[in-house]
Amino acid sequence: MNHTEAQPIAEITWTGGPSPLAVNKKKLGMWLFLLSDTVTFSSLLIGYSYVRIASPDWPRPFEFYPAIVKATLMTVILLTSSLTMVLGVHAAHKNERGRAVKYILLTMLGGVLFDIIHISEWINLMINEHVTPFHNPWGSPLLGGAFFGLTGLHMLHVTIGVIYLGVIAWGFGSKRFAAEDVEVSGLYWHFVDLVWMFIFPLIYLINVAPK
Amino acid sequence: MSAHAHPVTHHAGAPHGFIRRYIFSTDHKVIGVQYWFLALAAVTVGMVLSWLFRAHLAWPNLAIPGFNGVMRPEQYLALVTMHGTIMVFFVLTVAPQSGFGNYFLPIQIGADDMAFPTLNMISFWVTFVAFFVLIAAFFTTAGAPIGGWTSYPPLSAVGSIAGPGQGTGETLWVVSIALFCLASLLTALNFISTTIEMRAQGMSLMRMPLSVWGWFVTAVLGLLAFGVLLAACILLLLDRLALTSFFVPAGLVFSDTQPALAHAGGSPLLWEHLFWFFGHPEVYIAILPAMGITSHVLSNFSRKPIFGYKAMAYSLCAIGFLSFCVWGHHMFVSGMSPYSALAFSFLTLAIGVPSAIKTFNWLGTLWGGKIQFTTAMLFAIGFVSLFVTGGLSGLFLAQPSVDLPLHDTLFVIAHFHIVMGVAAIFGIFAGTYYWFPKIFGRKMNEKLGKTHFWITFAGAYLIFMPMHWMGIMGALRRYADASAAPYLQHMAPMEHFVTICAFITGAGQLLFYFNFFWSLRRGEKAGINPWHGTSLEWSIPSPPPHGNFLEVPRVYRGPYEYGVPGYEQDYLPQNLTPEQIAKAGS
Numbered sequence: 001m002n003h004t005e006a007q008p009i010a011e012i013t014w015t016g017g018p019s020p021l022a023v024n025k026k027k028l029g030m031w032l033f034l035l036s037d038t039v040t041f042s043s044l045l046i047g048y049s050y051v052r053i054a055s056p057d058w059p060r061p062f063e064f065y066p067a068i069v070k071a072t073l074m075t076v077i078l079l080t081s082s083l084t085m086v087l088g089v090h091a092a093h094k095n096e097r098g099r100a101v102k103y104i105l106l107t108m109l110g111g112v113l114f115d116i117i118h119i120s121e122w123i124n125l126m127i128n129e130h131v132t133p134f135h136n137p138w139g140s141p142l143l144g145g146a147f148f149g150l151t152g153l154h155m156l157h158v159t160i161g162v163i164y165l166g167v168i169a170w171g172f173g174s175k176r177f178a179a180e181d182v183e184v185s186g187l188y189w190h191f192v193d194l195v196w197m198f199i200f201p202l203i204y205l206i207n208v209a210p211k
Numbered sequence: 212m213s214a215h216a217h218p219v220t221h222h223a224g225a226p227h228g229f230i231r232r233y234i235f236s237t238d239h240k241v242i243g244v245q246y247w248f249l250a251l252a253a254v255t256v257g258m259v260l261s262w263l264f265r266a267h268l269a270w271p272n273l274a275i276p277g278f279n280g281v282m283r284p285e286q287y288l289a290l291v292t293m294h295g296t297i298m299v300f301f302v303l304t305v306a307p308q309s310g311f312g313n314y315f316l317p318i319q320i321g322a323d324d325m326a327f328p329t330l331n332m333i334s335f336w337v338t339f340v341a342f343f344v345l346i347a348a349f350f351t352t353a354g355a356p357i358g359g360w361t362s363y364p365p366l367s368a369v370g371s372i373a374g375p376g377q378g379t380g381e382t383l384w385v386v387s388i389a390l391f392c393l394a395s396l397l398t399a400l401n402f403i404s405t406t407i408e409m410r411a412q413g414m415s416l417m418r419m420p421l422s423v424w425g426w427f428v429t430a431v432l433g434l435l436a437f438g439v440l441l442a443a444c445i446l447l448l449l450d451r452l453a454l455t456s457f458f459v460p461a462g463l464v465f466s467d468t469q470p471a472l473a474h475a476g477g478s479p480l481l482w483e484h485l486f487w488f489f490g491h492p493e494v495y496i497a498i499l500p501a502m503g504i505t506s507h508v509l510s511n512f513s514r515k516p517i518f519g520y521k522a523m524a525y526s527l528c529a530i531g532f533l534s535f536c537v538w539g540h541h542m543f544v545s546g547m548s549p550y551s552a553l554a555f556s557f558l559t560l561a562i563g564v565p566s567a568i569k570t571f572n573w574l575g576t577l578w579g580g581k582i583q584f585t586t587a588m589l590f591a592i593g594f595v596s597l598f599v600t601g602g603l604s605g606l607f608l609a610q611p612s613v614d615l616p617l618h619d620t621l622f623v624i625a626h627f628h629i630v631m632g633v634a635a636i637f638g639i640f641a642g643t644y645y646w647f648p649k650i651f652g653r654k655m656n657e658k659l660g661k662t663h664f665w666i667t668f669a670g671a672y673l674i675f676m677p678m679h680w681m682g683i684m685g686a687l688r689r690y691a692d693a694s695a696a697p698y699l700q701h702m703a704p705m706e707h708f709v710t711i712c713a714f715i716t717g718a719g720q721l722l723f724y725f726n727f728f729w730s731l732r733r734g735e736k737a738g739i740n741p742w743h744g745t746s747l748e749w750s751i752p753s754p755p756p757h758g759n760f761l762e763v764p765r766v767y768r769g770p771y772e773y774g775v776p777g778y779e780q781d782y783l784p785q786n787l788t789p790e791q792i793a794k795a796g797s
Binding site for chain 2: 024028029033035036038039040041043051054057133145
């Protein structure tokens, strides 16, 4: 008759109060999405590394100015926007809605600035340097493909992030969304920032023109 | 954990109106059925395609209706490509995981819906669109893609110079698969969140039905694998539309009248790595849910607890983990270092260990059980048989020295059709016959079902066993006309035999279609628990109401308490309270 007796309930259920490891559905869902997005970006970066190592004529075209200076500026802007995002999430958790919205708007501003500088960089490369996805003046044509492909997908993520943050700012300001939703959008924004921290060295820094 | 607090209140939220209820529904049950019917439509298309190319293989000079005479080689390749793509993605991935998983994962863990119902609906409709994008390839002027379901570059990356179907048709293929990846990622995310966050009180991980374990592990594989294929599809699309060269090497020449292509710098091997890093987990995405369903059904109809529950759960995890370590065994002929091949070979053979544990436990579950040979049970046993047969030929192919001559022969075709194709289909059939009463409130006809089983079971072996020998004798896949090669001509009788068996087995599926649609209307009423099952889906009405549970479910024990002594019924449902047991015992 052993297994007809159910175990005492206290042993089989949690007894109340939030478990230290418990996260809500939205946050877990966002973490899982970021995990799969990590896989996608990793595959692209591995693919890029693969063709770069396999190409003896891989060009190293980026001069200190403008490319590296611009990319460094973009890095600083993106990192700063992560800081304002942290402040926004902090304010949201303290239920200071006005301050939170202000910081989210600042974060969006960082994203927009990033996009503007990045697009100017793209235009410069295409018009002045004659780099296209399938051709460049210096060597392996894949430089353009890798550059535009990777930074393009990242820029798409930044742009979607700006729109996403806009929705969050509007919803949190009008009390439709909770502080938790701001935090979840912050996860996404930091992830986009983190991806850039791989793209910056792998696309820009190791392709600096040799002296 | 707030989702647990008041699931019953959701009942009031049942949507009104046909469109919100049956088309753009966010109810996981409706979405599960939608996926199932999408897979049924897809499998029908895929099966008809296989009849067409089987007919051509057996009678290469036969004029086939709709082909303006004899089938041309590129038409043959288009049929094979579309057959493989439709079957792998839109049948084997859609039905067992997205179909049954959507319907029964929330119910079996005691949840009222998935974690993200709207996302769930979006996933389905993206999958739906992806299917029709793929089908649209048939209607382009140059026809469907001819690159096979693996779509190897450089031929898939350079456009119509590589063949008529490699133009717009191939672009549609890549777009369709990219959409499919996106939808599957979101579904996987939803499944994992639901399993982690939405379990009822008392439903610890080690009390989940093994079917839930199957869907959960599959979702983890999907989350990590589809992202890689998505990246590969992005690069392939760039190669095709932005003329980059990720997968195209320099100096590619297609004919002596045309100069070498302008592409340079890429490598087709990159695609092979990315594709198979996804592709090997993908075959487990097809088979793991079927393993879960089989375990569930075997225990139910053996009236015995599953043998080695924990070993079953852990071996699912082990198979899932190993699936990410073995992609190189698809690439032994790609010129990889023999040391790499050795490592991939050992890791592949290692999958035999958890697979053998599962098989042992399935047999241990049957051993000494009071076996009830329902149709669902027959298909579950058939699954074990096919899994063993197909798995054993996998051990041959896992060894580089054996794989080199067998690569791209019909031996490989036979291997993966048995182990991942037909076995997974048997899992789908077992699930359909088992859960049909729950989904539609009526049982399917057992006589028709058993006839359907024996035709399909015999057919599966009769079609694919001869292919092993043909493969060993050197018959290659993707040859449109074996009679053109003198050393293959003597195999013509075997080609005839296989094709005739394929026709008969295919015709046998009409029994299933008839049984299914007839039983929807005329089947015997099922009641709440027709199979005397223990898991939570058998504690609620058939079909389940919106929100699933009439009262908040609570779980007191594991899912396989069958054959219980000293109690009037031989099973203990998971939600039976200790008080109810004490009352019945006294």
